[in-house]
Amino acid sequence: MAAPLEFYFDFASPYGYIGAQRIDAIAARHGRRVDWRPMLLGAVFKVAGTQPLTEYPLKGQYSVHDFNRSAREHGIAFNMPEKFPIPTQAACRGTYWLKQTLPEKAVPFIKAAYAAYFVDGRDISSPEVVADIAEGLGIDRRAFMAGIESPEIKAKLREVTEDAIQQRGVFGSPFTFADGEPFWGADRLDMLDRWLEKGGW
């Protein structure tokens, strides 16, 4: 089987959320799996010299319009959260703990956490809220809470984020690699689809 698509994203990224609703189908069409890699966009912004889209004059307003328009086009439920952006350490760490401990629960957890924030407007910066989401998927709450507080999982998130920036050149979310070829943005997923179809160009 071909190498998985490496899907880097931040849990507070609207385009990451939109991309997350589409990447599985694109991967499946080309016989690929998805390797889900949450990271901290705040650290990325510092190195890339950028800031959250919504904080730019002009671009900020357009972006919110485009989040909604892009979601609508693909039939994806989306509600711009009132509290935005938020820190996403708890959700990221939860993902890495699940990937290590209960890998079959990792993707359902990612989808549930994204929906909690971008559909239901829940504040997933809270470890308690994130633990509620995990518990809703049948995951042991105490083990989960201990996992996201463990030094090993905290280190894992730092490593993935550092590596994304320093080794992979990631500067936004979502950021997908197909056999090393980089595709930035939810709006590059159609190009990724064509790229996989044609074997590049």
Place this chain on the structure above:
Amino acid sequence: MAAPLEFYFDFASPYGYIGAQRIDAIAARHGRRVDWRPMLLGAVFKVAGTQPLTEYPLKGQYSVHDFNRSAREHGIAFNMPEKFPIPTQAACRGTYWLKQTLPEKAVPFIKAAYAAYFVDGRDISSPEVVADIAEGLGIDRRAFMAGIESPEIKAKLREVTEDAIQQRGVFGSPFTFADGEPFWGADRLDMLDRWLEKGGW
């Protein structure tokens, strides 16, 4: 006939160039004309709090890779100019003078100036180079030079740029409006195409 697509662009914008190769066909498919509106991206960046893509760490390298990849996908000739970015007042003013004086030459001039910069690597920041391009299209060189130096044409460019920023919310290039709906970027032209096809969503 439906309202024209308003296509804002900067002559030093790689994605503006790529978009310029595609917008006519998209407009034609939907029975629209294109209103070509060159502007000064430098003024836009000041208000939008941004800078040329290539000047950002990480994003800069990706962007050059993506300019080439995007051009190749559509069979568009593209060579990243050595001198980049450049001021584009002369080409912008030439366009507005032609729109007023010889409107049938405006689009051929835009295409020729873009190709001079992004295919042949000529420095179109020079009024002399821009006048050479105009002359190559059978336009009287002295009238053209006088035109781009006229206070009226200089004021026109300032007005278009100011209006783009203040009234239309333009913060990048290309930036296309279809009946008021904004589409930022060459990579939003496929969405624009679908939007016109479906009458929005």
